[in-house]
Amino acid sequence: MTLPTGIDEQTAPTLSAPPHVGFVRQVSESLVVLTIAVLAFRLFVAEGYLISTGSMAPSLLGYHKQVECPACHYQFASGVLVDDDETDTQTGKVQAQDLQGDVDAPAESVCPNCGLHHIATNALPRNEGDQLMVHKHAYEFRDPRRWEVIVFKNPSDPLQAYVKRVVGLPGEVVAIRDGDIYINDLLQPRSLEAQRGMAILVDDHDHEPKDDPEWHPRWIVNRPDSGWQTNGRTFVIDAPPTGSRAAASDDELGPQPLPDFDWLTFRHWIRSGGRHVTTVPLSNWPRSGGFPPAVGSVKYDLDLRQLSAIGVVDDEQVAMWEQRSNDPVFLRALRQLAAASHEAPIVDEYGYNKSRDGDATFIVRDLLCSFDLVSRTGNGIAAVSIDDGEDRYIVHLDFARGVAGVRESGQNRDLQETVVDLPRGETVSVEFSLIDRQLLVAIDGKTLFAPIAKSDRQSHEPPAPTRPISIGAAGGSFEIRALKVFRDVYYTPKSDNTLLRRMKDDEFFVLGDNSPVSVDSRCWDDPAVKRQNLVGKPVVVHLPSQQGKLSLFGETRFVRIPDFSRVRYIR
Template sequence: MHHSPRQFESQAEEVEHRSSLFRMVLESVVSLAIAVILFRTFQAEGYMISTGSMAPSLLGYHKQVKCPRCEFSFTYGVAYDDSVSANRFQTHEHSHGEVLHQSGQYATCPNCNTHSIDLTNVPRNEGDQLLVFKHAYYLKGPQRWDVAVFQNPIKPTQAYVKRVVGLPGEAVQVKQGDLYIDGKIQRKDLKTQNAVRLLVHDHHYQPKNDDFFQPRFVPVEVDEERSSHPSWVSEPEGFSFDSSDSDPLNSAVSLEWAWVKYQHWIRQGGHYLTVTPLEAWPEEIEQPEPVLGPVQFDPKKKQLSCRGAMTSEDCHRLLDRTENDDFRYAVALLYEKSHVAPVLDQYAYNSGVENQESIPVHDFLFECNLKVHSGEGEFAIEMFDGHHRFRNLIDFKARQVTLFVDDQNKPVRTGHLSKTSQQKSMQLEMSIMDRQVLFAINGQLIYQPLLFSETTEPREPIREPVQFGANGGHFEVTELKLFRDIHYTRGKGLHGVEEPYRLDQQSYFVLGDNSPVSLDSRSWADGKVERKYLLGKPFLVHLPSRQGEVKIGSHVGHIRIPDFSRIRYIH
C-alpha cells in the first residue's frame, strides 16, 4: 500500500504526541511520589489506628453498620486480633494492658434503639489512617483539646493518639463528667464542641413499617380550648408552623406558643426508675413481690413504679386482671412514661458490656435548619440541663435574639440578627455543654457565652432535653439533630479523679474521647506524658477504605475499596 509523505508525517506526529503524553504522565507520577516521600520524611508521617479509645472521633478496626429499621449508618468497634488493646497504631502489645470487651456480634442502633443487629456477615474495616505533622510541637507545645500523637514511654516503637487536656504545671481533675483545671471547669468553644460531640438522634432517619416505634420529636399536645390555635405539623423531613390563617384580631391566639419537644424514647431495657400516682392497689390482684416484681406499689407514697421500659406483656397482664379504671389508667400511663428514658453516656461503637455502667448526661447540643417564610413572628429553642431551663428567643420583627433563664422575665443575654443571619434559611446551634450556653446562627455566635456555676444539689436525669416553639409567623424546621458531650468517666481512677493531679513543667495529661474504654492518664501507672515523647499533631484522615462486596457466582467476597466519605480534617 502506498503512503504519501504527508501521511507518514501525520503518523509520526501522532506517535510523538502519545510519547510526550505518556512521558508527561510518568514524570508527574514520579514527581508526586518524590514529593510525598520528601513530605513524609521531613514534614508528615502516616499512622493507622487499630483500636477505639478515640471513637467515634477517630476509628479503630470497626464494622460499618446500617440499621435495618431506620437505615442510620454507624460504626461498631471490633478487635483487630485476639488481644484488643488501647488506642495504638499497628502493634500487638500494650504495656498498659487496656482490654476492649465484646459481647457477641450484635449492635444497638443509637438512633432508633433497635437491639440485636446481627453483625456476623458485616465485613471488618481498617482503622483511620492519620497524616501527622511531625514538627507541630517543636517550638510550641500542644494546646488544650488538641489531638496529639506520642510515643509509649515504656516502648518507644509504639505510638498512641489521645486528646491533650492538661498542660504543664496545671492540676487536672475529672469530676462529674467534666474537666477541671486548678479547680475551674474547662469550657470548649463551639468548634471543639462540634469536633467531640456524639450523636443522640437524627430526625431524618425514621424507622419504616414499624408500628411500635414512637418518634422522638413530637408536637406538644394542647387542650381542647387551644385546639383552634396554630400548631406544628409533622412533615417528612421535619415540622412546619403557619399562623397566617389565624384571626389577626384575636390577641389570645397571637400570644399562644406552640411547641415540639424531644423525648428520649427507647424500645426496651434500662434500669432507671419511673413512677406514676396511684391511690390504692386493687384488691382483686395479688400484691407484687417486693423488689423482685417488674412493677412495684408503694402504699405510703401512693406510687406505682417500674425499672426500665415496661414490657407490653407486663402491661397487658395487669390490665387484663381488673376493671378498676384508676388502676388501668395508672398502668397505661406508667407503660408510656417508662419508654421515655434518661439520656445516657452510651456509645454505639462499644459493646453492650461496655455500656452497662452508663450514667445520665446533662450536656447537649441541638442543631436544626430554620426556614423563615415571613418577616414576623418569634421562634425559640429551650434546653434543660437538669437544674435550669435556658430559652433562646428570636424576634424576627425586632431582629433580636434574647436568652432567658428559668422563669426570669429579664434576658441575661441579648444579640442582634446580622445580615447573614437574616436569610430565609439559617442553621441554628444551641449548646449547654461545660456549664455554658452558646447560640450560633450559620456558625456565628450571636452573643457572649453565658457561664453558670455548679450547684450543690445533684442534677436530675434528663428525658426531655430540648424543645422548640413558635409564636406567630410561618416557619419550617428540618435537619433536626441532638448531640451530647463527652462524659469523662473514672477509668481506673489512679490519677486526676479522686484528687487533682499536678503536672510538672514538661508534661501533659491526655484523655481518650471514648472515655469508658480508653486507658489514658487516668489509668496508666504514670499519668503524665512528657513533652519529649510527642511525635506530632494529626491533621488529616487520609487513604481511608471500606469493604466492597464482590460476587462471583454464588460466592460473595469482600475487597478493600476507597472510602472518600471518611477523608476529613482533625480538630
Template sequence: MIAPTAFGAASASRSLSSPHDHFDGLVAATPMSPLIADQVKPRVVTLRSGFVRQTIEFLIALSLAIMVFRTFTAEAYVVPTGSMAPTLLGNHEEVACPSCGIRFALGIDEDGRAGQPVCPNCGEDKLDGVPIVPCSGDRLLVQKGLYDFKRPRRWEVAVFHFPAEPTQAYVKRVVGLPGESIQILRGDIYINGKIARKSLQEQRAIRIPVYDSQYVSQDANRVPRFIFRHGRPQSGLTSAWRTEGPLLIHDPAEATENATDWVEYRHRDPDRAQYTPIYDFNPYNGGELRGENRVPDLMLEARLIVGNDVPTVDVRLNSGADRFLITLPFHEDALPQVRRNNQAVALAHAVPIPSTPGTPPSSRVLEASIMDHRLSVSLDGVPLFDPVDYDNPAVGYGSDVSPIGVGVRRGSLTIERFKVFRDVYYTSALANTPKRPFGVDEPYKLGLDSFFVLGDNSSVSNDSRFWSSSPVVRGDLFLGKPFLVHLPGQVVPLKVFGRSVYWVPDPREIRYIR
C-alpha cells in the same frame, strides 16, 4: 493505639483489637501492602528510550518527594481500636438500621467478633441479618514536627509515644497541661478547681450524635420523638405543628396572647427502649455496655426556614436542673434575649439577626448548646452573643426526658433537620474494671512539660486515668497532630481482573480532624 501506615497505601491487615480491651496503640504503615503490591503488574510496551528514561526519572523524583514528605511533614497511621470513637474509628462494622435507615459503626475485635448492635438513633436492637460492611480502622495523616514549635493545646487530638512502651504510638485528646491540677468530676474536666470550657468550634469537634430527624423510624407514630404543646399543658390550645416525613412544620396561625406553640424533643434511650434522660451510651461498644451516666451537656443543631410572618423563635434547653430560654427576634427590631430559671441574663456583645424582608425565606442553621456550664448560640456559624458562663449550676436533675424545645407564637416555621448531640462524659471506671484512676478521687498535679490525655470513648479508653505507673505524657513524646482521615476503607470482597481485593477506599468518610 495507632500504627503507622504507608502514605496513601491500603493495608489488608486484620490485626484488630476488641473495642472493650485496653490496647489502644496505633498501627504503623508499611511501604506497600502485599495485597495491593502484587496487583501492580507492568505492561510490556515498546517506547522510545528517551521517554522511558524521562518516566523513570519522574518516578524516582516522585518517590523521593514522598519520602521527604513523610519524613519531615506528614506520616500515616491506622487506628485499630475504638478508644476515640466516634471521633476516630477502629476496625468496625458499618451497620444499616432497617427501621430508620441510619448507618453507624460497631467495633469488632481481633477475631472479627462484634457486640450486639443497637441503633443509636431509633433504638432498634433486632438487627441480626441486617446489611453490614466490615471496615478497616481510620487512616490518619499526622502532621509531624508540629510540637517542636508549639505545645499541644487543651482539647486537641494528638499522637504520642506511649510512655510505658515508647515504640508504640497512641492517639488521644489532650485535656491537662503542664503545671495544672486536673480532676474529673461528674463527667467534666476541672483545672485548678474550675471547670474547663470549650469554644463552640471545640464543641463541634467533640460532640457525639444522639438523634437526627432526617432518619425517621418505622414506628415513629407509635413512639413519637416530638410532642406538640401550645401554651401550658392544661391550656387546651390546639398546636399548629405537624410532621411531614422528616420535616417539622408550623403552619401560620393566629397569635395567642402569652402562649408559645412548642415542638419538644423527647429522648428515647437506645439501650433502655423507653423515654429517659440522655445517657452516655456509645453504639460503637455494642448494647452489652450500657450508658450508665446522665449527660446534662447537650447541643441542638437545627436547620430552620423562618417565614417573614414569624416575629421571634424561642429555644429551650435544659441542663440538669437549669432551664434556659433563648428568644431570637428574626423579624423584630430587637436583640436576642436569654432567661435562666426565669431570670433575665445579661448578654455581652449581642448582635441583631440579619433579616431580608420581602425575599423568600432561606434555610438558616441554628446551633445552641449548654456544655461545661456554658451557653453558646450561633446562627449560620456566627455567634449571636458572647458565651454565657455560670459556676453555680442548679442542684438536682430536673425533668430531662424532653430537654430541648423550639417554639413560635405565630407564623410559618419549618425545621428541615433537628439534630441532638451530647458532650463526652468522662467516666471514673474502665469498662467495669476495678482500678483506681488518676485524677478522679482527688486532683492530680502535673509537673513541668507534663500532659494528661483522655479518649473520647471514655468508658473503654485506656488513657492517663488508668496507666499503672504514671498518667503523664512528657512533651518530648508527642509525635504530631492528626489532621485528616484519608482513604478510610471498606473490607469488601471483590473480583478485579481475577484477583480478590479485600479493601477499597470509602470516600464518604474522608474528613478533617478539628
C-alpha cells in the same frame, strides 16, 4: 526577529512548540514526581498512622464494621474487638489497650440513633481504622493546646503509638467531676468548634424509623391545638399573628413576657432497658394482684402510694400483670407507668461499643442541637429552649426586628441581645448548646453572644430532664429541617468519682473520647505523657477505605475501596 546581542541569527535556537511528549511518559513522570514529593513530605513533615482500637470513637475509628440500622437506616460504625497479638507486632499502628470483651462472641450492635438492639453484624466485613496524617513538627515550637488530639509514644514501648485528647497541661492540677474537666479547681469550657468535634449523636430526625410499630416519635407537640405539621422530614408551622412581645403571657418570664410560643418538644423516648425510675400514683394495691412485689422492675410503695418501675416496662411485663389482676384502676395505672417509662434521661451510651449490660451508665446533661431554619414570611419569632434540669434558657430570633436574645426562665429581661441578619425565605443554620455549664448560640456557624456561664452547681443533683429541648414559633411561618440532637462526652471515673492529679512541668494529661473503654491517664500507673514522647499533631484522616462487594463466577468477595466520605480534618 530581534535577537539578543551576540547571538548569530544562523545559530540561534528556533522558537517553536516543544517536541511532543507521549501520554505514558507524562503520566510516568508525574507519578515519579508525586512519589518523591510524598516521600519527602512524609520524611520531613508528616507521617501516617493507622488506628486499630476505638478509644477515640466515634470521632476517630479503629477496626470496625459499617452498619445500617434496619429500622431507621442510619449508618454507623460498630467497633471490632481485636486480639492484642494481631496488632501489637505491627509498627506504626496507633494502640490504646482498650480492647474489652470476648473476641469470639456473637457480633451484635445497638443503633445509636433509634436504639434498636440485636443488630447482627457477623456477616459484615471488617474495615480498617482511620489513617491519620500526623504533623511531626507541630510541637517543636509550641506545646499541645487543651482539647487538641495528639499522637505520642508509649513510654514502655517506643514502637507503639497512642492517640488521645489533651485535657491537662504542664503544671496544672487535673480533676474529673460529674464527667467534666476541672483544672486548678476551675471548670474548663470549650469553644463551639471543640464541642462539635466531640459531639455524639443522640437523635437524627432525618432517620426517624418509618413503618415501625414499636417506634414512638421523639419530637412531639405540647398542646392539642398546635400548628406544627410534618412534611416528610420537615416540620412546618403557620403561627397566628402576634407582636414581637405580644400580650400573651407566660408566668415564668415575668412582667415582660415573650410570645406564647407553640412548642415542638424533643423527648428522649427509648425502646427498652435503662436504669431510670418512673412513678405514677396508685392509691391502693389491688387485692387480685397478690402481695405487692418486692423484687423486679415494677414495685409498689405502700407509704407513698405510688407504682414505680426501674427502666422500661415492656409489653411482656404488662401482659403478665394483666393476667394477675383485673382491677381497672390498677391496670390503668400500670399502662400509664409503661408508657411513661419509655421516656428516659440521656446517658453515655456508645453505638460503637458492644453492649455493656451490667455496667454503670451516667446521665449526660450537656447537649447540643442543630437544625436548618427558614422563615417563609420574614416576620414572627422563632425560639429554642434548652433545659439541663437545673436551668432553662430560651433563645428567641425576632425576624421582623432582626434581633436575637437569650432569656433565662424566671427572668424578666434578656441576658444577651444582639442584632442579627435573619433573611426571609433563606435557610439559616442554627446551633445551640448547654455544655460545660455555659450556653452557646450560633447562626451559620458564627456565635451570636459571648458564652453565658451558669453558676456553680448546688450540692444536690437535680432530676435529669427527659424533655430537654424545644423549638417554638409565634406570629410567622417557619420550616425546620435537618434536626439533630447531640450529647457531650462524659468522662467516666475509673476508680473514684473524683480524680486529682498534678502535672509536672513537662507532662500532659490525656483522655480518650470513648470514655467507658479508653485506657488513658485515668488508668495508667504514671498518668502523665511527657513532652519527649510527643510524636505530633494529627491533621487529617486520609486514605480511608471501605469494603465493596465483588461478584465473580458466582462467588461474592469483599475488596477494599476508597471511602472519601471519611476524609476530614481532625478537630
